[in-house]
Amino acid sequence: MLVRPKQGILDPQGAAVETALEHLGFSVGGARVGKVVDLEVDASTADDARAQVEKMCEQLLANPLMESYEVEIHG
Amino acid sequence: MASPQPRIGVVSYPGSQDDRDALWALAALDAEAVPVWHEQTALPDLDAVVLPGGFSYGDYLRCGAIARFSPATAAVVEFAGAGGLVLGICNGFQVLCEAGLLPGVLLRNESLRFVCRDVPLVVERDDLPFTSRCAQGQTIVIPVKHGDGRWFGPPELVRELEANRQVVLRYGEPCNGSVGDIAGICNERGNVFGLMPHPEHAVDPLLGSADGALILASLVDAARERALSVV
Numbered sequence: 001m002l003v004r005p006k007q008g009i010l011d012p013q014g015a016a017v018e019t020a021l022e023h024l025g026f027s028v029g030g031a032r033v034g035k036v037v038d039l040e041v042d043a044s045t046a047d048d049a050r051a052q053v054e055k056m057c058e059q060l061l062a063n064p065l066m067e068s069y070e071v072e073i074h075g
Numbered sequence: 076m077a078s079p080q081p082r083i084g085v086v087s088y089p090g091s092q093d094d095r096d097a098l099w100a101l102a103a104l105d106a107e108a109v110p111v112w113h114e115q116t117a118l119p120d121l122d123a124v125v126l127p128g129g130f131s132y133g134d135y136l137r138c139g140a141i142a143r144f145s146p147a148t149a150a151v152v153e154f155a156g157a158g159g160l161v162l163g164i165c166n167g168f169q170v171l172c173e174a175g176l177l178p179g180v181l182l183r184n185e186s187l188r189f190v191c192r193d194v195p196l197v198v199e200r201d202d203l204p205f206t207s208r209c210a211q212g213q214t215i216v217i218p219v220k221h222g223d224g225r226w227f228g229p230p231e232l233v234r235e236l237e238a239n240r241q242v243v244l245r246y247g248e249p250c251n252g253s254v255g256d257i258a259g260i261c262n263e264r265g266n267v268f269g270l271m272p273h274p275e276h277a278v279d280p281l282l283g284s285a286d287g288a289l290i291l292a293s294l295v296d297a298a299r300e301r302a303l304s305v306v
Binding site: 013060066 | 136137140144173179180182183184185186187227228229252
């Protein structure tokens, strides 16, 4: 699952990364720094796995006040 | 008969740092300071609880996010629900926000730098169990030391807090970029208070300031009143 700072929330890490990239000559905008959590879950279907991980996100992995999340299922 | 010492618990999580300072400061202010281990599922008989500063569970995932699920935190949530006095300092404030006892969240400082210095704080309320020894509008000086102290809430939440007078302390000068310069807030009921500055590090003039004792002695006073009213 991917967690990133919500739109509209000041992300100083993203701003620092953006400035550093600009110093290197890259032209970028809107840098945001989030995190990735890889999980192995027992599930019979992809929908089941997604439902499990979404529950985890709501209860622990993301704080809805400051973060949005996306779930990706592989395998 | 001498007034009884109120019993104030201090919860130690793995990674708590300031639990000993909090215990020491409370004892110096004439409370019976009671260590509480994070695995305790029930609190001992207490008149107030302090969640101390530090880096519980290494600040992994988000500050306070894992400590929220400690058995002792569940007991503190229950204690607060019954009207018990709960003070969260720094990491303890972060735990209270993650646990839903206080609104909002504490984010990485705007500067991305760890701030460690004495800061002036304006007292917005003196009618709480945590600020009764202060005067409204008074400026007190207490040290901060944090990397993730920028209080944040969406605009509608900030309006609600201001309308309910839940902002208790504001930074008197820019500190970490927190919304409205918020340094400390309480819940609506006024029995739970969290702040980023460390009153337990400022209880003796030898430490540079004794203003932290205004906060902690207020808590000791209130806890003593509760202890007496139960007897």
